[in-house]
Amino acid sequence: MDEQAAGRHADDREHAAMRLLREEAATIVKTVPGPVASVSLRLGECALKISWAAPAAEAVPAGQIVQTAQPAQPVEAAPDPSLVEVTAPLVGTFYMAPEPGAPPFVEVGDRVSEGQTIGIVEAMKLMNPVKADRAGQVAEVAVADAEPVEYGQVLVRIRVDGP
């Protein structure tokens, strides 16, 4: 590979990396509300920093995401990647057990297999079983029995089995 081609290649790589950063920035900016105060990208070790302006006393979406090179790790609100959420598929009432007095479908510490029912969301007198997407161990039951839940609300967190 001659020098010129190498230079072009490096340019292309920089180009691609920069595009990646920019797309990341655009995605983050779109998903977090509020006026952006600053964006900074760096190519060196791959960095990206976005600050939002705080228009008011409201909780500031302090969406700061920093990616630093090799094993890119999101720093902010780094949700444990081994924890997956099982969310409510619709608005309704969450039940931990198939019927009053019966033992709960799952409890913290239980192992669950993929497709196993972890609870029920009742809407309009219809019982909608909620199933685990992944196998693992129940780390948290986030909603109390017979509580109203919204669409997308986290019901249970499962620590999935390692790779």
Place this chain on the structure above:
Amino acid sequence: MDEQAAGRHADDREHAAMRLLREEAATIVKTVPGPVASVSLRLGECALKISWAAPAAEAVPAGQIVQTAQPAQPVEAAPDPSLVEVTAPLVGTFYMAPEPGAPPFVEVGDRVSEGQTIGIVEAMKLMNPVKADRAGQVAEVAVADAEPVEYGQVLVRIRVDGP
């Protein structure tokens, strides 16, 4: 490859990288709403920083672009510090000469002393002489004779004597 050519080559690469950053900046600025307060680019390891006029910030979105590559060059046309402007003290009509047919108060190339009349602004039939604040040489007469002028409009530019 001789040294000069190598230097030029490096310059070209820097140039390209800088163009890349500039283009990135332009793209990001377009995708995020709000007035940009500052943009800074760096070549070292390729950095780019954009700030939006924070709601809190009082600063006018002064669209400041800072490039800190080796030969640091301000891109914005920096006004020549040796040129001072003489502006209209009020709205009216600018006259270059004390009366029709008379020779003009000043012409390009003339030397003027501090306090010397460089023209007249007529408002409501009152003749308001306009004086040079600084001594120097007339570099430009920016308004034609008998033209209407606004408050603050540049009438004459004077290249002031060096320090």
Place this chain on the structure above:
Amino acid sequence: MSFRKILIANRGEIALRVARTCREMGIPTVAVYSTADRDARFAAYADEAVHIGPAQARRSYLYAPAVIEAALQTGADAIHPGYGFLSEDADFARICADNGITFIGPRPEVMDCVGDKARVRSLMAEAGLPVLPGSDGAVASLSDAEQVAARIGYPVIVKAAAGGGGRGIEVARDRAELKDVYRRTTAFARQVFGNGEVYLERYIPVARHVEVQLLGDEHGTVLHLGERDCSLQRRNQKLVEEAPSPVLPDGVRAALGEYAVAGARHVGYTGAGTMEFLVDAAGRATFMEINARIQVEHPVTEMLTGVDIVREQIRVAAGEPLSFTQDQVELAGAAIECRVNAEDPDAGFRPTPGRLAVFRPPGGPGVRVDSGFSQGDMVPPTYDSLIAKLVVWAPTRAEAIARADRALAEFAVEGAGVATTIPLLRRLLAQPEFAEGRHTTRFVEEFLSREAGLRAG
């Protein structure tokens, strides 16, 4: 009595519109929102907000169980459905009743009846309203349709009985066309409305679309708030609505009001609704359909009469009488609504969702803006493209047109990839056909092809 809490089963500007009146009445509100609307202004505006489903309307705004559950969870004792979505769904109204929730709209039986466009046509003829020659109810088959067409004469218009909003409608110029049109409309109606029934009417090619605003209460009062002229439309989608109609002879205006009230009484209509008429070149009006909900363009009538139609809807649903009589209704001046859509008229009216980097609505005298957005908001690609309704009022129609143009010029909407109908609206308002009130429902299409011709030429 009034309501303890009202759930607003809608989104965007109409959800905000309803919430505003609820606030003025001192009634707490619940918003329901889909994932696409989690940052929407209407959701933040309400006293409470419930996330009811993902972006797809079918699984959120159209999904009755989610809406009902949200009402039960929050203790709302009434649901305002806005327009579109569940607003004309009689089954939803029944489910509300089954759950002890007041549906703010007509009774379910009345919704059923006016929702069947073929049936309501017969009912209105019975009540003495003029209807176009056509089939008596839905046609049973193609040969039935051919017989009706032969009787009333071509061209005929074939309409889905369960349709509405200009969808499921086609014109057949002769028997050969009718065959195809019949097949297409029945298939479309079956697929989209779940009911393949169609009916036939004589087709009037050049006409005006005029609708009368109705209000009825449970104490036997039915009254009207005058008409709106919605002739400036493109492919049955309204762009500009105004009141009063600039072409209606006074006699016809009075007759339309009387027809509308008589027809509404005949079906026991309560709440707010609209009766649509077609007015031909000779000024003859014929009944078209009843819309059993608040209309997008209701602010035109509010500007002209000073009546808050949403307030009256809520009062009536709570069993209260209407707060005024027909004699007290005064129609003053002229009002015009312009629909500002995030669409690109130069690209076939393609929706242009995106973030509103600049959104500066106009102000000053005689201007009302209803919008679900503010600067910095995202217009999602998921729903309709209406971003604001600009409504103006002035003492005369000419002044109202000048005011609309002034306000449209002031209206700054900018964003990456966002185009709006504002420039087109200004050009349409500037046409002599509009100024003179000569435009029919076909005018926008004629104007657009005229413009395209100029560009090509």
Place this chain on the structure above:
Amino acid sequence: MSFRKILIANRGEIALRVARTCREMGIPTVAVYSTADRDARFAAYADEAVHIGPAQARRSYLYAPAVIEAALQTGADAIHPGYGFLSEDADFARICADNGITFIGPRPEVMDCVGDKARVRSLMAEAGLPVLPGSDGAVASLSDAEQVAARIGYPVIVKAAAGGGGRGIEVARDRAELKDVYRRTTAFARQVFGNGEVYLERYIPVARHVEVQLLGDEHGTVLHLGERDCSLQRRNQKLVEEAPSPVLPDGVRAALGEYAVAGARHVGYTGAGTMEFLVDAAGRATFMEINARIQVEHPVTEMLTGVDIVREQIRVAAGEPLSFTQDQVELAGAAIECRVNAEDPDAGFRPTPGRLAVFRPPGGPGVRVDSGFSQGDMVPPTYDSLIAKLVVWAPTRAEAIARADRALAEFAVEGAGVATTIPLLRRLLAQPEFAEGRHTTRFVEEFLSREAGLRAG
């Protein structure tokens, strides 16, 4: 005839307000702006804009030669002065005439006459209007003032003859106080208005401030558009204005209209103006003064009547007749204006200029917003602190109050260091005294000390 081009010799919301009507009338506009307003919305809105001077009003908006030159340069054949600045300056009106420019306002002689508060008082008494017992014109000396006070009885109010807008006014409770008050008011009047003359009137401690909107043309028509009640004020600065007045007996309302028209006719008034009355606890009205200009609060009357007062001003100045008669004026419903100022009521109403990071005016039914600002704009520290006028209309006063509160709650104004009167306005509207219309011109101060007491206690 109409004007070729109108120069607007003002800034902020009123400059924009006038430009809006000019646009609707198809008349090009020229804005003049100071250095502090170079990015202001009104300057960008006009068809042309001329930079006339530095931030200080004395060298820009109040500097007649600059304004006249700007008009001559741009070919404007009329000047609308708005309110404040040069609007009540008869000399400026004369200079306009000398330069072939129409001043949009009353004739200079009439401005002279109504600008002399002592003289106009006598003229109005002559025209049969009730005036308070007081001096016959200006008093010549302290001893003269003492004699008048002895005759009419203490407390007396001492007013600058050339004053206006609540400045140069003081109350004296006895002879000892009168000595100081006389000295202070004459000194103040000499310094601020360039004319030290003062006059005396009996002081009514508890009263309502009611003003009648007048319009007169050059064809002998003078009519009124009903009254506005401006009793909610702090230190003579109005905070909230409404129409109709909630306390005026119908007989007094009719009488005020007749007085206003009679008084205006007596001085040959043309254009728009306001006649101020004081109404005491017993419902007795007495003449106070005439304001020879458009008022800040004119939109209240526009909402109630549908009349565009600026349009009528322009018509009349162009020699045209008013576009309607007294019989055609209908006063419908209730309107309320709230002045949103960039001031901190918790810090002695200190102005709080700054950049408006968020500026989201309310919308929906019955809401009008007049503002010279939009999101991102800077409120300069140089001029008055009015950032928006929020005006609402509803069929009844109770509904208008609820609507004003709803709209104030929606009105988002934020910025570093920026405080507004919005929270105070909401608290004031919520007081039973206001709801019941029992508030007098002293109510705001009473309310503020009551609040301060609660905080302290």
